[in-house]
Amino acid sequence: MDWNRMMEDQPVVMTMLKQSMEKDRLAHAYIFEGMRGAGKKHAAWLTARSLFCPYRENAAPCGECRECRRIEHGNHPDIIVVEPDGASIKKAQVEALQKEMTYKGMETSFKIYIINDADRMTAGAANSLLKFLEEPESPILALLLTENVHFMLDTILSRAQKLSFAPPAPEKRARFYREEGASETAAPLLARLPDEAAGDYQGEATDWIVQGRALVIQLVEEVHSRPHQVLLTLQEKWLAHFKDREELDIGLDLLLFWYRDLLTVKHNGQDLAYPDQRETMENQGLQMPETEIARILQLILDAKRKLRANVNAQLLMEHLLLRLQEGS
Ligand SMILES: [Zn+2]
Numbered sequence: 604m605d606w607n608r609m610m611e612d613q614p615v616v617m618t619m620l621k622q623s624m625e626k627d628r629l630a631h632a633y634i635f636e637g638m639r640g641a642g643k644k645h646a647a648w649l650t651a652r653s654l655f656c657p658y659r660e661n662a663a664p665c666g667e668c669r670e671c672r673r674i675e676h677g678n679h680p681d682i683i684v685v686e687p688d689g690a691s692i693k694k695a696q697v698e699a700l701q702k703e704m705t706y707k708g709m710e711t712s713f714k715i716y717i718i719n720d721a722d723r724m725t726a727g728a729a730n731s732l733l734k735f736l737e738e739p740e741s742p743i744l745a746l747l748l749t750e751n752v753h754f755m756l757d758t759i760l761s762r763a764q765k766l767s768f769a770p771p772a773p774e775k776r777a778r779f780y781r782e783e784g785a786s787e788t789a790a791p792l793l794a795r796l797p798d799e800a801a802g803d804y805q806g807e808a809t810d811w812i813v814q815g816r817a818l819v820i821q822l823v824e825e826v827h828s829r830p831h832q833v834l835l836t837l838q839e840k841w842l843a844h845f846k847d848r849e850e851l852d853i854g855l856d857l858l859l860f861w862y863r864d865l866l867t868v869k870h871n872g873q874d875l876a877y878p879d880q881r882e883t884m885e886n887q888g889l890q891m892p893e894t895e896i897a898r899i900l901q902l903i904l905d906a907k908r909k910l911r912a913n914v915n916a917q918l919l920m921e922h923l924l925l926r927l928q929e930g931s
Pocket of ligand 1: 656657658659664665666667668669670671
């Protein structure tokens with residue numbers, strides 16, 4: 604939770620927050636929207652620290668005083684966090700929040716509440732919050748965080764100031780997933796998957812990604828050097844691991860990342876989805892002209908498109924793997 608790092612990662616958002624704090628002109632409600640890993644939570648907690656830290660300088664919290672440390676450890680009485688209880692944020696949760704907010708501040712007259720995944724409020728919860736946003740009873744700052752701002756009610760959007768976080772670069776997203784507990788091999792892959800897919804496979808579920816990754820490495824090796832093996836691996840392993848359309852789509856993404864990495868390696872790029880496979884890729888890349896890699900990328904993208912159009916998944920994969928071999 605470093606102010607300067609946040610300033611570098613999200614200069615627009617952080618400058619706006621900084622200036623509003625310095626001029627004492629914060630809005631009473633903000634929506635922090637942007638991709639997973641963009642730093643919305645960090646920004647929310649830094650804002651909270653800045654507002655409570657008595658030693659802040661140019662809006663940056665000192666990070667060392669009692670207030671800063673209490674906030675870092677998540678036990679400041681005047682900061683309340685709400686997040687989904689199961690799949691959604693329920694009306695009772697918002698009502699409980701409202702109640703807590705109307706108590707007088709324990710030590711100051713100021714309170715902050717942070718709602719994580721605010722788009723997951725039920726209609727009832729959103730409507731309760733709406734009344735609350737309309738008539739703040741005491742000095743209160745609301746920070747609503749979301750990856751899916753398009754799912755939020757217009758009535759809420761119109762009562763809050765929206766700050767859009769820039770999408771983080773893959774390396775920064777990978778750092779985020781590592782901080783969330785993903786392994787060294789899983790993090791760069793999660794960083795490249797769409798949010799909604801990556802979200803399902805972080806934490807304890809990363810094993811599934813790691814196993815899928817091993818399958819991609821095996822399959823690619825077979826496509827280019829042991830083609831007679833490919834259909835067997837498809838049958839026995841690939842289709843057993845990537846079971847439905849959604850999972851197969853992720854499988855195709857993982858395959859796509861491999862060939863994208865090949866191009867990156869050919870151009871001496873650094874940011875890889877499979878960083879520990881660089882040597883294998885250098886050998887493979889040597890034998891494969893750029894036009895061939897481009898052809899393969901196009902085939903995988905076509906397969907992803909057809910998958911959405913409901914074609915038979917097994918036939919689709921067989922067809923793709925046969926076409927991949929044509930060039931080699
Ligand atoms: Zn401080």
